[in-house]
Amino acid sequence: MSKSLQAIRGMNDILPEQTPLWRYFEGTVARLLDNYGYRQIRMPIVEFTELFKRSIGEVTDIVEKEMYTFDDRNGDSLTLRPEGTAACVRAVLEHGITGGGQVQKLWYVGPMFRHERPQKGRYRQFHQIGLEVFNLEGPDIDAELIVMTWRLWGELGLRDAVKLELNSLGTSESRGRYREALVEFLSAHVDKLDEDSQRRMKTNPLRVLDTKNPETQAILVDAPKMADYLDDESRAHFEGLKARLDAVGIPYVINPKLVRGLDYYSKTVFEWVTDKLGAQGTVCAGGRYDGLVEQMGGKPTPGVGFAMGIERLVLMLEALDKVPEELSRQVDVYLCAFGEAAELAALSLSERVRDQLPNLRLQINAGAGSFKSQFKKADKSGALYALILGDDELAQQVVGFKPLRGQGEQQSIAWDALAAHLATCVVQG
Structure with a gap:
């Protein structure tokens, strides 16, 4: 008897009983972004592999272990997109829509792909709504992104279930100085680090700060702090962001270990986290990437953005009984x-x-x-x-x-x- 056909592990069907809630969530976000002056862009789900190696970083977990990469019939190496920012930057560069300092406020929605161990809230095909802004360099636009998400949580009834964490990674120069100090500290404790952190110490030392290993976390209590290595510009930018959030009344906590998993971030990084989904606590995250466009062959162009996981937020709406009654029919x-x-x-x-x-x-x-x-x-x-x-x-x-x-x-x-x-x-x- 032939094996019955079924979906690939970690790539799920979204059934008719589930799609009304998805459409409600996506529609709520789309209306909000329209009201703030953002325009939708749609990119292919397949890109040349080199795009992600150059943008995300070759020594990140995503590029090293998680990407779905294959050669097509022309012999080109292609990859199912693992995230949206790199593809969006490629698109604006290819079509020249950020040239001459043009401000672009863009958003997109669609599937992303990473070969991870599937679990609740983490899948191999997952869906994100992402937002990218180009050619605005001040803390005011960073604040706008966070204010928009705060308003979204209010519309969805989720404000009491999420917490905002902030950090600043500084410029590439200040981050380089910090990396040296961190590696020196980690080297003095290398025998006590978990195996994964020992590997990251040599390839991407800032990611050690993101470890979930309790023994390594205990060691990191005494590690150097990024805030002590920030340049004056980054420090002023961060203070400007916090002042704007304070003015609106959005609560936040400073998390000095928040580094994000991608190489292109600089200055502001943030995450909205929850304790309502078990281990998968991040529901929206992003930050500033002022050097990425230039790194990918364009002219220096400030950039900032975020992405939110649709699966996780849908799970939250269900878990907290925030599904509108009319969706049941x-x-x-x-x-x-x-x-x-x-x-x-x-x-x-x-x-x-x-x-x-x-x-x-x-x-x-x-x-x-x-x-x-x-x-x-x-x-x-x-x-x-x-x-x-x-x-x-x-x-x-x-x-x-x-x-x-x-x-x-x-x-x-x-x-x-x-x-x-x-x-x-x-x-x-």
Whole structure:
């Protein structure tokens, strides 16, 4: 017997029962970004491998162990994108839309791919909403990104479940001085470090600060602090960011061990974290990457951005019971028609109602069936109301109107009055 076909481990189907919540979340974010003046960009999910080696860094975990990389028929090395910033930078460079100091405020949504050990909230195909801003270098735009996410948490009912952590990595020069001091400190304790931290100490020492190993964390308590090595410009930038967050009233904590996992970050880095998802605590993260565009062949261009994980935030909405009640039903009104003449009238009537109420979710019964079977399908649809159209209703040009989710008797509504009646009842329902 042949093996049954199934999805690749860590790459999940999002079923019809789940997509309403996804659409609600994505729609909420899209409206928010529109209101702040951001425009959507769409990039391919496959890029040349060199793009990620040059941007993310060849000695990062992503490039070394996690990327889905393959040779195509032309012999080119291609990679399924593991994150969105590099692809977005490639796109703005290729099309010249940041030249001459043009400010670009962009956002994107879509799948990313990393070969990790799948667990709740961490998958091999995962989805992100990302945002990138180019040619603005002050702390005001850093603050705007954080303020927007704070507003989003408020709209979703998640403010009490998340915490903002901040740090500054300084310029590449100040970070280089700090790296030297950190390596000197780690070298004095190398025998006590876990194996992964010993490897990172030689390739990407700042990532040692991000270790989850408790013994290594205990050693790092006495490690040099990045704040002591910041240049004056970075320090002023960070103070400006904090002043703006204080002005808006957004609470935060300074986390000196926050370094992010990608090489291109500089100055501001931040994470929104939660304790509601177990080990997978980061739901949104980002920071500034002023040297990345130049590193990828462009002119010096300030950049800042963030990405949020859709899977994790959807899980949070479910775990905290923040799913809007209306998402539990996909239909507002279910129209039952009995007999061919009634079916024809139902089609015409439903389209007239849709013209007048374009946001009404109206489903017509398909496949005919008895009175009992059609009402069973109406109830299963989750509709608030059933409409009934048979020979008697046709003769009188009325439609039966029956509440399905509460008190109320069935009544007859004239066809010309149906749209107005539904507008009132569905809003009240």
